[in-house]
Amino acid sequence: MPSPQxxxxxxxxxxSITDLTEAxxxxxxxxxxxxxxVRADQDITREGDRPTQSFLLLEGFICRYKLTQVGKRQIFxxxxxxxxxxxxxxxxxxxxxxxxxxxxxxxxFIQHEHLHELLRQQPRLMDVFWRDTxxxxxxxxxxxxxxxxxxxxxxxxxxxxxxTTRLRAVDLVDGNRVPLPITQAELGDALGLSTVHxxxxxxxxxxxxxxxxxxxxxxxxxxxxxxxxxxxxxxxLHLSGSHTVP
Amino acid sequence: MPSPQxxxxxxxxxxSITDLTEAxxxxxxxxxxxxxxVRADQDITREGDRPTQSFLLLEGFICRYKLTQVGKRQIFxxxxxxxxxxxxxxxxxxxxxxxxxxxxxxxxFIQHEHLHELLRQQPRLMDVFWRDTxxxxxxxxxxxxxxxxxxxxxxxxxxxxxxTTRLRAVDLVDGNRVPLPITQAELGDALGLSTVHxxxxxxxxxxxxxxxxxxxxxxxxxxxxxxxxxxxxxxxLHLSGSHTVP
DNA sequence: CGTATCCTTGAAGGACTTCAAATGTTGTGG
DNA sequence: CCACAACATTTGAAGTCCTTCAAGGATACG
Numbered sequence: 001m002p003s004p005q006x007x008x009x010x011x012x013x014x015x016s017i018t019d020l021t022e023a024x025x026x027x028x029x030x031x032x033x034x035x036x037x038v039r040a041d042q043d044i045t046r047e048g049d050r051p052t053q054s055f056l057l058l059e060g061f062i063c064r065y066k067l068t069q070v071g072k073r074q075i076f077x078x079x080x081x082x083x084x085x086x087x088x089x090x091x092x093x094x095x096x097x098x099x100x101x102x103x104x105x106x107x108x109f110i111q112h113e114h115l116h117e118l119l120r121q122q123p124r125l126m127d128v129f130w131r132d133t134x135x136x137x138x139x140x141x142x143x144x145x146x147x148x149x150x151x152x153x154x155x156x157x158x159x160x161x162x163x164t165t166r167l168r169a170v171d172l173v174d175g176n177r178v179p180l181p182i183t184q185a186e187l188g189d190a191l192g193l194s195t196v197h198x199x200x201x202x203x204x205x206x207x208x209x210x211x212x213x214x215x216x217x218x219x220x221x222x223x224x225x226x227x228x229x230x231x232x233x234x235x236x237l238h239l240s241g242s243h244t245v246p
Numbered sequence: 247m248p249s250p251q252x253x254x255x256x257x258x259x260x261x262s263i264t265d266l267t268e269a270x271x272x273x274x275x276x277x278x279x280x281x282x283x284v285r286a287d288q289d290i291t292r293e294g295d296r297p298t299q300s301f302l303l304l305e306g307f308i309c310r311y312k313l314t315q316v317g318k319r320q321i322f323x324x325x326x327x328x329x330x331x332x333x334x335x336x337x338x339x340x341x342x343x344x345x346x347x348x349x350x351x352x353x354x355f356i357q358h359e360h361l362h363e364l365l366r367q368q369p370r371l372m373d374v375f376w377r378d379t380x381x382x383x384x385x386x387x388x389x390x391x392x393x394x395x396x397x398x399x400x401x402x403x404x405x406x407x408x409x410t411t412r413l414r415a416v417d418l419v420d421g422n423r424v425p426l427p428i429t430q431a432e433l434g435d436a437l438g439l440s441t442v443h444x445x446x447x448x449x450x451x452x453x454x455x456x457x458x459x460x461x462x463x464x465x466x467x468x469x470x471x472x473x474x475x476x477x478x479x480x481x482x483l484h485l486s487g488s489h490t491v492p
Numbered sequence: 493c494g495t496a497t498c499c500t501t502g503a504a505g506g507a508c509t510t511c512a513a514a515t516g517t518t519g520t521g522g
Numbered sequence: 523c524c525a526c527a528a529c530a531t532t533t534g535a536a537g538t539c540c541t542t543c544a545a546g547g548a549t550a551c552g
Contacts, residue, residue, distance in 0.1 A: 066387065073395070074391040074395045131337040138342050236342040
């Protein structure tokens with residue numbers, strides 16, 4: 001009993017970066033999913049695991065992260081409904097990082113064999129998924145640029161812009177209200193900052209009337225200024241056309 | 247007149263992360279290359295370009311980077327012979343970062359149409375190249391972890407370990423002597439550090455008798471200690487078997 | 493052999509971290 | 523629906539890792 005609404009977000013997400021034929025859409029929609037609820041702050045897959053399935057995120061927020069030897073955490077990516085955060089295990093048998101929930105989530109597990117079968121029937125979907133992993137890499141690079149070379153304020157503004165843009169592409173943004181149910185500590189782990197400094201920088205953005213952020217909802221008050229503050233240029237998201245402009 | 251030696255490094259590199267059939271090897275070796283020399287510090291492709299070809303690096307070192315608005319540079323990756331640094335333009339039509347030489351290089355341009363043709367004839371090579379881009383992403387993540395959460399000393403030691411391991415996989419390491427013809431400024435741009443601080447940290451590693459580094463050659467004096475200093479675990483490189491141990 | 497580039501050193505300053513504690517918010521069970 | 527625990531945000535203060543600025547040596551190359 002796959003959640004049609006959830007799977008539809010996958011189609012929507014892929015169509016935000018490419019075009020799909022009706023047969024390809026159908027193939028995706030008929031993937032057999034084992035739907036499961038997962039509580040917040042749970043690991044779904046861990047470094048070193050060798051999964052035989054991937055999962056489609058249907059509801060909630062997921063992050064991918066790794067820990068240093070002294071236990072510091074770096075979050076590499078936030079994933080939103082429609083994403084397949086561990087698609088890479090299809091080709092990289094041993095996972096090299098952790099995948100865990102940020103909020104309570106609904107996920108749909110897909111056996112790798114079913115994905116392989118779909119890709120055999122619809123070979124062009126392989127290009128589509130490959131392209132998706134390339135966009136994934138592009139997002140990593142942009143985060144790297146921020147962590148390595150931008151100030152805390154700029155990094156945070158940039159991430160706000162990115163999440164706004166990505167969530168808009170899967171129709172999860174309501175006007176200027178963007179779901180962003182992460183803590184300041186998680187934001188720090190994503191941007192290489194301490195919680196304290198995240199807090200002060202967010203207050204700066206609030207003080208400048210660029211955003212509000214409370215109750216897991218980010219409200220963008222001044223998109224142009226926020227883009228400027230974050231040096232945000234959405235090219236790296238490789239969205240096709242209509243999704244780049246709010 | 248393709249350089250057989252150079253192309254062979256591509257085969258060798260791909261075989262370090264997967265297996266190839268004889269037909270696949272032949273297909274790769276017979277790719278039509280337009281060989282060209284490029285001086286040091288030249289951009290080969292730039293942000294915003296829409297190339298119709300990719301290039302195989304035959305000799306030299308290449309880096310991929312991006313600049314912030316204030317002109318600070320972040321290097322995302324160093325590429326070594328056997329790599330196709332801009333393979334992603336096969337599916338991401340607009341390049342979102344720059345690709346430039348570090349040293350003088352020999353490169354072999356390959357028209358995208360020829361790559362597409364090869365992938366049609368040898369469909370399994372698509373998995374291989376996809377896998378290669380996934381490893382690329384894994385390397386990004388490990389760099390992110392370093393930039394975001396590790397000390398300068400650890401970051402530098404880690405990069406030394408990574409380059410040693412990757413160059414060994416393509417047979418470019420002579421004993422404990424590793425070609426590393428980059429400046430300290432470039433190392434800083436790769437790790438999110440200032441040149442001055444790179445210099446002091448490298449001196450620390452030298453002072454602890456872990457490495458020597460001069461004339462573009464890194465000499466690893468104490469591999470185990472260097473690995474420990476860099477918190478280096480090569481799992482993320484996804485090398486298959488024999489390449490992980492020096 | 494001169495010039496450009498790279499490496500090295502010193503000193504001062506700043507962005508961010510760490511530690512510590514108060515305040516605010518959320519969710520759950522009584 | 524209140525009470526309380528657990529968690530998240532906020533504030534203050536001190537310290538540190540790293541940056542920036544500046545200049546002197548070393549090295550490479552035409």
